[in-house]
Amino acid sequence: MKYKIATITLFLFIAVSCNTQEAVVPQTDFNFDWNFKLEDSVSGIIDTDWQKIRLPHDWSVTNKFDSINGEGATGYLLGGIGYYKKDFNASISNNQVAYIVFDGVYNNATISLNNKELGFHPYGYSPFYYDVTSVLNENGNKNTINVKVDRTRYADSRWYTGSGIYRNVKFITKNKLHIPIWGSFITTPTITKELASVNIQTSVKNKYNNTKTALLSTTIYDENDVVINTDSKKISVAKNTLLEDLTTITVSNPKLWDIDSPTLYTAITTITQDNEVIDTQKTKFGIRSIKFDANTGFYLNGKNRKIKGVCLHHDAGLVGAAVPKGVWRRRLQTLKNIGCNAIRISHNPASNEFLDLCDEMGFLVQDEFFDEWDNPKDKRKNMNEKSVDYITRGHAEHFQEWAEIDLKNTVLSHRNHPSIFQWSIGNEIEWTYPRNANATGFFNNIDWSGNYFWSLPPNNISTIKEKLKTLPKAKYDIGETAKKLAKWTKELDTTRYVIANCILPSSSYESGYADALDIIGFSYRRVIYDYGHKNYPNLPLMGTENLGQWHEWKAVMERPFISGTFLWTGIDYMGESNKGWPKKGTSSGLLDVAGFKKPSYHMFNALWNTEPNIYITSQTLDKSIYKLDNNGNPVEKQEGKWKTALWQWHNVNEHWNYNNNTVTVVEVYSNCTEVELFLNNKSLGVKKLSNFEDHIYKWTVPYKKGTLKAVGLKDGKKVECTITTTTKPTTIKLTTDQKKLTADGYDVAHIIAQLVDKNGNPIKTENQIINFSVSGNATVLGVDNGSITNTQNFKSNKIKTSKGRALLIVQSLQNKTTPINITANSASLKSNQITITLEPKKN
Structure with a gap:
């Protein structure tokens, strides 16, 4: 079988803020002052009264865990139908346009503005936007946006998804001559110690009814906001057309974006008419090169590096899927401290805010598009497909119509993040295609405690080839779909590698699936690393889902041709706990659901640090x-x-x-x-x-x-x-990761309560119910103790400790600066007081 050249060199590029392309003029934080009501829920909750909320918002995590109506696949938390409403004023002139940008809504969302439907968006993880210019009320009159989220398919995933508008929303106004949403792309095709060439590909849209001329300028700044270089040119854009411009600017003695020193530059592009700036685009970017070699592995900026990665789901315990940036920062820093340098977003596109953090902190990212393609997965029965009923119907039913839109929206929105180095087109797709699965000899013969992990493929290559020829073909072919997804990806970005997480690589090599890939990822198949490299030597391979054990890392270290691994998982997550009550999630992480370190964390500290x-x-x-x-x-x-x-x-x-x-x-x-x-x-x-x-x-x-x-x-x-050795508990010791918060309504502090003895030693063998008392300008996001079997409602001030400890997360209020005071007590113990000051948000 023929494959593409073994070594591919790619260069990159850029990161941005919340909605990857951040327009400096005027962009409104659209997260505040929403109203929400849950009209219908499986548990019988019917809330007809609107409640004030701020986005991002996940209503499922506020529910009680339900062992009767809930499903372990999605963490025993229910869905329902949620309604969002926001009134706002927007005065735009005749020469302006307006957009609303959603970074993610889970799921089956219908968006309307002023009683006019803007559209329907089924996929819960892809960003999308609408041009709302023609729908806004005139003369600055009040507008009303409504979002209906249908999450009645509450077991539509194999893991906890959350429900609602759980990512950021922006309202953006621009001149009719402007850089459209996601209309900028920065790459660095040439990098030396002395010089880097920075390509800025800019789209300019003219929505006027006549040709417009303007000055298009881009200036690059270093991390200290010092001007590095600039370029300006005159442009002419015909009416109602889109101009694509490519500008190259050089950076002398570039500082590279790297795992250990993630230097970010800033490019500011402006459109000027009659000496007036009418549109501005601000983009942070990194200069770096990536290369995968089939024989020697991965190179970052010319240096051979092992990928020390973990897989992460998008929930974060007590906050569900609406994760504040500070919660992710704490978790990612804890992983960074043991040498973790890469994150696989499994099994869906990340939020732009999460990617911002990876850019800033120096993590490589594999951004994954889909867990389902043409055929569905039964979320409760995993690989034993018997039936798919209403509540388990996932995105596969929308795949034919929406896959290209979802994939391309994701690439356009995310491609300016230097952290992303791989696009994954799919996760463990093979077993949804019976012909492909049966060709291996594994399926209907798998022992999940043994032979799948440690055995060579039951069928040899010639047998697999023969079966793929003779087994009945279904409506859809895995190889053809893979090639289609890879093609769509590369239409928008050729600077990164296309990969997939293959659970049955022995058949994927022969089915056409691997032909679509630049790298093949192995899911729990480290036993056939040598098989893959020997029989298909020109296609780079690596572990993309592996056990958090020494033997997995040992196999990587012994083989130069294996670039690295992504462990399953970096952090415990909710869901994928079918019939496991009261186990609400999956406990394979190096950290637990509260972000506390587990013994395996310390083992990988020994291996990676x-x-x-x-x-x-x-x-x-x-x-x-x-x-x-x-x-x-x-x-x-x-x-x-x-x-x-x-x-x-x-x-x-x-x-x-x-x-x-x-x-x-x-x-x-x-x-x-x-x-x-x-x-x-x-x-x-x-x-x-x-x-x-x-x-x-x-x-x-x-x-x-x-x-x-x-x-x-x-x-x-x-x-x-x-x-x-500890004695009886004598007090509750409170600690916090933040002593100051910004009063922006987003910033968070983690408060850990630990039972300690008279000598201050942490007690890990006794537990007590503790009550947190919080005063001042703060929102209590919830409590947790890290135990995967804790099914207490997160939204509380009271919790029983696990291993003697518990976690409280508080969040600042917008423009409120009364200090936050926190204490805790149990039936017999009291704590010290934690005081957190609040500082006004800087403009």
Whole structure:
């Protein structure tokens, strides 16, 4: 089978603010002063009264978890039909146009303005906009926009989606001669240490009834707002036409956008007539190059790098799908701290706000378009397709009509983000095409605890080819659809690689699916990395969905031709918990749903972080995965079991509280070459990492009250970690990640409540119901304790701790600056007080 050239070099480019193309004149934050009502819900909620809200808004997360009517696929939170309404004034002159831009509405949204329908938009993840000029009332009279969101198909996904206008909305007015929405594209086709050429492709739309001439100018600024270079030219645009202009501007001694130093430049493009600026476009961008090589992997700015990635869903625990930027910042920074450098947005396009953060923080991003193509997935039964009833009908029913629109809107809106380095056209699509799936020999013969993950394809290549020829063909062909999606992508952007997450790559190589790709991604098939590279050597491959275990990373490190991995998952998420009540989500993350670190997080800190690090866990021998050998050392009960560990990290504790003399196994996760363990300052021996094939230091330790301390040595540097026996809780310790907030109605603070003993040690073995008290100008977004089985309503001030801790998130109010004071108490304990000051928003 023939493939495209093994090495493709791509160069890029740009990032922008909330709606990727940010118009400086005039752009209105359209998120405030909306009204909402939930008219119909499966649970019987009928709210006929309008309530004041601010966008982004997710009504499902405000519901109670419902084990009777809800579905585990979408986290046992219900949908319904929601109505949004906003009154606003908009005075535009005869030489102006107006647009409303939605970054995402979930889903089946009907938008009307002044009782005139603007359109219907079914897909919940793609951005869209409307030209509303002709529908606005004249003379600045009041306008009313209505959005109806039909989420009665409340099990229409395999994960929690949220419901409503859960992303940002903008109202934009422009001159009739203007740069349209998403009408700018910046690339950097040539980069050297001395010089970078920046291509600015600008669309100029003339909605006048006569030809217009103007001056089109672009100026590039560095990160300190110092002018770097500028270009100006006269343009002439015929009536009711679109002009495409390409300008090249050079940047001397460019600072590159990189994982470790994500430098962003700014391009400001203006249209000037008669010495008056009539339109302005401001775009942040990064200068960087990317390359994938089929033999040597991934290169960023000419440097060979391993992709240390995680998959993320778009919810964030207690805030649901309407995630404030500050919530994502905390979570992404926590991942960044262990060396994570890439995010796969699974399995849908990201919000522009999320991509802004990735641009700013230095994350590579795989932006994924679809989880369904021509054929549906039964959301509750996953791969065992029996039937698809009303509540499970997802976007597949709209795919034929809407796929091109959704894909192209996403690319146009997102292509100016330097963080994006891959477009993924689909996730685990193969099993929705019976012919493709059956050709592998796997389907109808899969053991999800064993043979799929660790076995070579049951059918060899010749058998797969033969079956693809002889098995009955269905209405749609996976290869043809893949080629169509790739073609649409490259019509708008050839600077990035097209990839897909293939769950059955052995058949995808032969079905035409892989022919559409620049890189093929393997989903849980690291066992056939060598198979893929040997038999299809010209197509780069990497892991795009992999287990959060050492054996997965080991397989990447041992193979230069594997660019990296995306672990499933970086953070626990709601949904995909079919018949799992009270388990409301999926707990395969390095962080839990509250963003608290889990043991697997510390393991990947040891694997991905180059700075010396160390962490201690423990477990009683009987509950551990170990037994003692003849020398009294811990060894696996099932020898080599670590090589086939799946999604869940094995059961360990992060405390040192047991019955006296209980035999425990102490595990240390570290990247140090040697570690010495101490109990109450008595050495229990020095061990070397090279002696532990599973990358986990282990000691057998009879429990004694006191302090365990591990001291590691790496490259001459020492690092240590301790855990201490705790006594009864005496207080609740409150901490916050923010002591100041901007009074803009968006900024958030995370307050962690931790039970502690008289010595200030965190207690992880006891739990209490605590009540948060919040005064001042703040909105309480909710509470959580991180447990995937916590089914208490998030919208509360009260919660029972898990592992002795809980989380409260508060958000500032717009233009309100009374300080926020927060305390907590339980039946017997009180906390310290946290005070957060509020600062006026800067213009």
